[in-house]
Amino acid sequence: MLDYFPRIYDKLLKNQLEATGAVLVQGAKWCGKTTTCEQIAKSTVYMADPESREQNLILADAQPSMLLKGETPRLIDEWQTAPKLWDAVRFEVDKRDQFGQFILTGSSVPPNNASMLHTGTGRISRLRMRPMSLYESKDSSGRVSLRNLFAGEELPVAKAGATIEKLAFLLCRGGWPKAIGQPERMALRQARNYVDAVADSDISRVDDTQRDPQLARRLLRSYARMESSQTPTSQIADDLRGNGTAPNDKTVQSYITALQRIFVIEDMPAWNPNLRSKTAIRTTETRHFVDPSIAAAAMGVGPQGAIKDLRTFGLWFESLCVRDLRIYADALDGEVFHFRDKSGLECDAVLHLRDGRYGLIEIKLGGDKLVDEGAKNLLTLSEKLDTTKMQKPSFLMVLTGTGQLSYTRPDGVMVAPIITLKD
Template sequence: MSLFESGDSSGSTGLGSLFDGESLQPAKAGATVEQIAFLLCRGGWPRAAGLRGDIALQQARDYIDAVAESDISRADGVSRNPHLARRILRSYARMESSQTSSAQIAADVSANDESRPSAKTVQSYLTALERIFIIEEMPAWNPNLRSKTAIRTTETRHFVDPSIAAAALGVGPQGLLNDLQTFGLLFESMRVRDLRVYADALDGEVFHYRDKTGLECDAVLHLRDGRYGLIEVKLGGNKLVDEGATNLLKLSQRIDTTRIPAPSFLMVLTGTGAYSYTRPDGVLVAPVTTLKP
């Protein structure tokens, strides 16, 4: 479930309303970074929603055990090594929110595993994980741009829920607070989970964008009628919000609006933040605990 479905978002920022041209209504949020870390590790599991403490975190850990011990082999009837499955899950979690290749994941596994699996073997495990809906990679967005800059088309690695990545890495909320880099990557995955839920409700899809110059956008929410919004994901902090807004404005200026519409909105989606608001440059800033379809 998304944060809105689990009751952890106020829903004061409606994406459908923004697509319809309505202004963002400022609303109070105020989630702490500790709360966001807990929600990430708890995940969107219906049975865990509303629970507190370690019991809320246990479902994702139990799920990892079930996947490694049996579910990954049931995907296509091929018997697979539980130990290797755990190593691949852990390596995939380290590559969360990146465009890492199967060969790079295989190299990461081999560095810590005497079995040294081939890239082909690792890919077979990843295919099985995709079949049982553990991973769902995000495709690249290919807009019409004024520049002729080459667009990277590699898909972005994501688990269907960030709690799976946290469980695979063996970290809880406090562990994330002690490693803000990992926290930031898993938070991006958490937002992708919610945006996919909201996009489905709005008859759309979620993509990512990156070109060879390094210009990128964490999420493009694209509706089937052609409207789209550009979204940067930042855990928190005024400096990071400024960076995200600058990036969005730069990308929006490259879009050839004689071929496709201008974006319906530009948004920096944050983890923490006291309020949702609109910046003087027109970029929206919305904490995750305010979002709904």
């Protein structure tokens, strides 16, 4: 058995349990939800265990309180297979009137919410878990702390020196816990197996609607080509119509919704700051998988194949950085957004904290020319912000892939390789 790698979500889960009666941990299959929760839980019921599944489902329907008995916090793994457990947990939390009673894990949204009478507000908090960041998988040195940058500290000079080949492997391997520390051939197989499971089974099981596995695979490939873009659903439908049977826009949207419900797709919302000018801000979300390895696996591409198309590789690298930034943002009590205005000015990632602080980040694979371009965009955007109505950015950063060092430019823009970053 592989050693457990400490996760950023370990602390987040503990913090949630200290303040609520139950915590729902949601996220894609294989991202490590159950293993992480097992580190904290004192007792567990596995709803998907073949040996006890039928009995558990009967109890969940007839006497759910029986499944809730055990030392706390009690883990109920894959609770969504028996949606009645939701109200049972909510009621038990009310009755006990104590924090830290239950942990629920789920790799999909329940297919039918009709049996759930209460939202769980005030009793059940939610934690979204993602695959591992490079810092969690020990592929980042963690010398550059976003927390410290938000606190006003200077950017440390940290050595990096990742090659394109190394980045390609990290991208295609992804952050799947079962892939970390494995030989390359075995590590790369995890994302391919994941895509197979999604297309052949999971996309239909999420809401008990039979979907065409081949159309699901074509949609995943199309989404991989649109990664890190603001492509509308209609264009994805057009792309599919050019590659076989012609699904309509409604069908395509239903497949996308199903992928969102099993946490395969996690598009990035637009940032809406106060600007000095009246320039219109685009509100279209940016297309992203929850892990960049899904894009590579959907396209049937390994590390060497990814390198052959550097434009697409650059978009997938952006998705890798977004994955890590989202995980670090969770640790900092923040969110990650994308900015684009009518003039075409963009910012790949805005890490915005709940207390109003934010950092502007451009993502570039590498090279002085691209770093200069990213820095120019950041400075232009920062000058457009109306700082009489909102704070100044805590930092401007170009996040790179192949840079040798982290450093601060004379114009104040920070440059940091992704393999030096942590929360």
